[in-house]
Amino acid sequence: MTPxxxxxxxxxxxxxxxxxxxxxxxxxxxxxxxxxxxNGAGKTTLFNVATNLFPPxxxxxxxxxxxxxxxxxxxxxxxxxxxxxxxxRVFPGMTTLENVLAGAHLHARVGALAQMLWTRAARGEExxxxxxxxALLDLVGLRDARERATADLAIGxxxxxxxxxxxxxxxxxxxxxxxxxxxxxxxxxxLAALLxxxxxxxxxxxxxxxxxxxxxxxxxxxxxxxxxxxxxxxxPAAIQQDRAVIEAYLGRAEAAAP
Amino acid sequence: xxxxxxxxIGGLLQGGVFAIVALGFSLVYRVTxxxxxxxxxxxxxxAMGMYYFQVEFGWPILPxxxxxxxxxxAFGVLVGLATFVPGVARLPPSSALVLxxxxxxxxxxxxxxxxGNQPYALPPFSGEAPFVLGGLRIPSQGLWxxxxxxxxxAALWLLLHKTPLGRALRACAENxxxxxxxxxxxxxxxxxxxxxxxxxxSAGGVLVxxxxxxxxxxxxxxxxxxxxxVAIGGMASFAGSIVGGLLLGVAEQLAAFYVSSLFANxxxxxxxxxxxxxxxxxxxxxxxARRSDVRDDTQVRRALVRLRGRAALxxxxxxxxxxxxxxxxxxxxxxxxxxxxxxxxxxxxLGLDVLMGFAGQVSLGHAGFMAVGGYAAAILATxxxxxxxxxxxxxxxxxxxxxxxxxxxxxxxxGHYLALATLAFGLLVDSLTVGLxxxxxxxxxxxxxxxxxxxxxxxxxxxxxxxxxxxLAVVLVVMLEGGMRMGFGRALKxxxxxxxxxxxxxVNVGRVKIAALCxxxxxxSLSGSLYAFNFHFLSPEIVSTSRSFELIAMLVxxxxxxxxxxxxxxxxxxxxxxxxxxxxxxxxxxxxAILVVIFLAMPxxxxxxxxxxLGRVAPGMPRPRAEIAP
Numbered sequence: 001m002t003p004x005x006x007x008x009x010x011x012x013x014x015x016x017x018x019x020x021x022x023x024x025x026x027x028x029x030x031x032x033x034x035x036x037x038x039n040g041a042g043k044t045t046l047f048n049v050a051t052n053l054f055p056p057x058x059x060x061x062x063x064x065x066x067x068x069x070x071x072x073x074x075x076x077x078x079x080x081x082x083x084x085x086x087x088x089r090v091f092p093g094m095t096t097l098e099n100v101l102a103g104a105h106l107h108a109r110v111g112a113l114a115q116m117l118w119t120r121a122a123r124g125e126e127x128x129x130x131x132x133x134x135a136l137l138d139l140v141g142l143r144d145a146r147e148r149a150t151a152d153l154a155i156g157x158x159x160x161x162x163x164x165x166x167x168x169x170x171x172x173x174x175x176x177x178x179x180x181x182x183x184x185x186x187x188x189x190x191l192a193a194l195l196x197x198x199x200x201x202x203x204x205x206x207x208x209x210x211x212x213x214x215x216x217x218x219x220x221x222x223x224x225x226x227x228x229x230x231x232x233x234x235x236p237a238a239i240q241q242d243r244a245v246i247e248a249y250l251g252r253a254e255a256a257a258p
Numbered sequence: 259x260x261x262x263x264x265x266x267i268g269g270l271l272q273g274g275v276f277a278i279v280a281l282g283f284s285l286v287y288r289v290t291x292x293x294x295x296x297x298x299x300x301x302x303x304x305a306m307g308m309y310y311f312q313v314e315f316g317w318p319i320l321p322x323x324x325x326x327x328x329x330x331x332a333f334g335v336l337v338g339l340a341t342f343v344p345g346v347a348r349l350p351p352s353s354a355l356v357l358x359x360x361x362x363x364x365x366x367x368x369x370x371x372x373x374g375n376q377p378y379a380l381p382p383f384s385g386e387a388p389f390v391l392g393g394l395r396i397p398s399q400g401l402w403x404x405x406x407x408x409x410x411x412a413a414l415w416l417l418l419h420k421t422p423l424g425r426a427l428r429a430c431a432e433n434x435x436x437x438x439x440x441x442x443x444x445x446x447x448x449x450x451x452x453x454x455x456x457x458x459x460s461a462g463g464v465l466v467x468x469x470x471x472x473x474x475x476x477x478x479x480x481x482x483x484x485x486x487x488v489a490i491g492g493m494a495s496f497a498g499s500i501v502g503g504l505l506l507g508v509a510e511q512l513a514a515f516y517v518s519s520l521f522a523n524x525x526x527x528x529x530x531x532x533x534x535x536x537x538x539x540x541x542x543x544x545x546x547a548r549r550s551d552v553r554d555d556t557q558v559r560r561a562l563v564r565l566r567g568r569a570a571l572x573x574x575x576x577x578x579x580x581x582x583x584x585x586x587x588x589x590x591x592x593x594x595x596x597x598x599x600x601x602x603x604x605x606x607x608l609g610l611d612v613l614m615g616f617a618g619q620v621s622l623g624h625a626g627f628m629a630v631g632g633y634a635a636a637i638l639a640t641x642x643x644x645x646x647x648x649x650x651x652x653x654x655x656x657x658x659x660x661x662x663x664x665x666x667x668x669x670x671x672x673g674h675y676l677a678l679a680t681l682a683f684g685l686l687v688d689s690l691t692v693g694l695x696x697x698x699x700x701x702x703x704x705x706x707x708x709x710x711x712x713x714x715x716x717x718x719x720x721x722x723x724x725x726x727x728x729x730l731a732v733v734l735v736v737m738l739e740g741g742m743r744m745g746f747g748r749a750l751k752x753x754x755x756x757x758x759x760x761x762x763x764x765v766n767v768g769r770v771k772i773a774a775l776c777x778x779x780x781x782x783s784l785s786g787s788l789y790a791f792n793f794h795f796l797s798p799e800i801v802s803t804s805r806s807f808e809l810i811a812m813l814v815x816x817x818x819x820x821x822x823x824x825x826x827x828x829x830x831x832x833x834x835x836x837x838x839x840x841x842x843x844x845x846x847x848x849x850x851a852i853l854v855v856i857f858l859a860m861p862x863x864x865x866x867x868x869x870x871x872l873g874r875v876a877p878g879m880p881r882p883r884a885e886i887a888p
Binding site for chain 1: 736737738740741744745746748749751752754755756758759760761762763764765766767773819
């Protein structure tokens with residue numbers, strides 16, 4: 001089966017600085033993979049390169065066997081590749097429900113004109129999507145917040161809404177950028193359960209994460225990035241034992257701990 | 259040859275004033291990242307002060323000039339302190355841009371109240387006799403203008419580049435957050451830049467008043483010319499402002515001499531559009547271009563004004579019932595006719611709401627589409643005897659085509675530049691309606707436009723017209739409500755809130771913006787056509803840039819993103835001057851003031867207030883932010 005994501009020798013330089021250097025890895029379909037690394041390792045850069053916010057200097061990125069080169073973000077989304085952002089980018093001028101419904105944009109079958117004419121099809125679709133959105137909000141326990149402005153909600157809730165909104169888009173590959181940043185322990189545990197549920201439902205996930213407990217608890221395979229290079233890959237248990245990783249990542253993380 | 263040199267000299271003199279206004283733009287923009295459209299009004303304020311001190315009070319020239327500049331600057335500082343600085347701190351950049359459009363309207367209105375609509379010319383500083391040099395005649399005032407302008411420019415350059423204060427000002431321009439962290443008082447620097455801009459602007463006005471007759475709306479002229487100059491030269495470049503100003507002055511004079519004075523403006527605007535499209539950063543792209551995107555809501559929270567379920571239905575039914583019964587009541591004469599106008603303008607405001615309130619794109623030239631719709635329909639119906647309905651539809655197609663061309667040519671522009679391109683579009687249409695005399699009747703307008711007819715029924719009385727536009731408005735509101743509350747509206751709001759996140763969900767941001775622009779231009783066009791058929795007359799003034807600003811004022815007053823809110827806005831701004839005739843002279847000033855005050859104090863608008871009272875507002879009303887956005 002073609003992998004959901006294949007990075008082939010991807011490099012990205014910023015004026016002589018190698019932010020990402022010769023990185024290759026594969027995210028198989030149906031898996032939940034994690035990309036980790038210490039601060040400044042190039043995780044988010046790699047993520048942004050992958051989603052074409054800025055193209056790679058060299059190398060190639062394939063989503064489901066199709067090159068991402070020259071594809072605009074909305075085209076990637078149409079291919080089933082949906083991403084979230086490091087800082088939750090909910091739409092602040094909309095309610096929670098509207099935010100989640102906005103995720104269904106790709107699946108709207110009724111045009112603007114039909115909506116303006118309040119056709120039966122338009123109203124039916126609206127009802128269907130709302131029911132789906134409500135079900136997803138139930139799943140993450142945010143049903144009560146459906147009519148509230150998302151800007152009023154706590155960061156944890158906003159991050160969940162962003163994930164739920166991404167799910168509304170029916171992704172084949174879900175790319176999550178530090179979903180646990182800003183969450184407390186309980187919320188992180190809930191997030192882990194949610195990610196497992198999404199994976200078990202058949203959606204491939206790649207999560208870029210800082211939070212080791214989340215990653216080690218849920219990931220099938222972990223890629224470790226340090227100073228722009230991939231230094232290790234493997235199942236979480238093996239990664240925890242990897243000497244290079246401990247030196248590059250865990251060692252520093254421990255040293256930095258108060 | 260001597261004639262050419264003479265024209266160039268005239269152009270350089272006029273360009274000197276443009277350069278001064280352009281410098282003011284550049285100064286304020288570099289510190290606040292806001293294009294201050296009120297800039298040109300300072301020239302007129304200065305000239306107006308000069309008129310009073312010199313002509314009315316009989317002061318000698320020097321004290322009169324100093325007093326005029328000082329009082330205009332003081333007035334500018336007060337207004338800046340009360341509105342501009344808090345506005346920049348609280349509003350997203352594009353709303354701040356609209357705020358300055360409100361300030362410009364306010365200043366123009368104040369000048370209208372004080373001066374009336376007469377043109378004024380002041381005596382030259384040193385007599386009427388021109389200075390003659392080798393057969394060239396240079397007005398002596400021109401020497402004063404050139405000399406003092408050069409001195410001011412030099413002083414400003416020294417201030418910016420050679421003093422600690424100038425360094426602080428420039429630091430704000432480069433990185434406001436870092437500047438704050440370094441202990442620079444950003445609001446004070448903003449006010450300082452605003453005051454300096456007011457100072458040089460009013461001085462420019464005092465200098466130019468003897469060689470150019472000024473009137474109440476000259477402020478708009480100076481703003482537009484200064485803006486074109488600074489856009490040509492480069493928004494963030496000192497030298498660019500000066501070169502841009504001089505270039506524009508000479509180009510306008512040459513165009514006026516060799517083509518036609520009616521088209522001088524058209525050529526300048528084409529020049530501007532060309533520069534905006536080909537080199538958005540200007541010819542002298544100096545300094546870092548701080549590109550801000552469309553109304554970035556990620557920084558600013560906005561009201562979620564919404565009536566739901568029964569409250570909405572009850573409100574709508576009651577409103578439509580009252581409006582439907584109005585003609586049966588014994589109304590004071592002319593009121594029904596004013597209501598017709600209010601409803602016709604409401605249709606344009608609806609379109610503007612889709613574009614601004616929902617999709618977050620600022621259009622400062624929306625009356626341009628009204629003009630296309632109005633003139634095209636009127637010309638087809640009058641000159642070519644088309645049935646009004648067919649003419650209206652054809653005009654609508656033409657307007658949408660214009661919108662598509664505008665969208666295609668400006669697709670690389672974002673944020674301010676896009677808003678300013680729409681302003682240029684409105685002004686371009688403006689100047690064409692004036693210039694194409696054979697087609698449009700020129701400044702005196704197009705007369706003898708027939709009444710609207712459809713299926714053999716003539717809407718030739720105010721009552722008939724009233725029911726026609728009321729029915730249209732109701733149908734449009736119901737349709738747009740459907741579109742805006744379902745997927746289409748969500749895509750628009752997503753684009754308004756966060757384009758990157760919207761694109762990540764598969765929203766084709768460019769296409770959504772174009773769809774919003776087309777829809778909104780179609781509604782403006784319809785409104786323009788109806789206006790022409792209702793009034794039986796159309797003149798450039800009816801669909802000028804002032805009208806564009808008025809439409810924005812109506813929308814903001816009523817409440818953005820609410821659809822129905824615009825009705826209350828257009829009702830109030832249309833009826834107030836009719837009901838209270840004495841206030842008619844204050845209309846323009848009031849519109850400007852309302853736009854500014856509502857933006858600052860009641861961003862949810864009239865309808866937001868109504869929804870508040872009905873107690874069904876979704877939580878999350880905006881709070882003013884204490885911090886200035888980095």
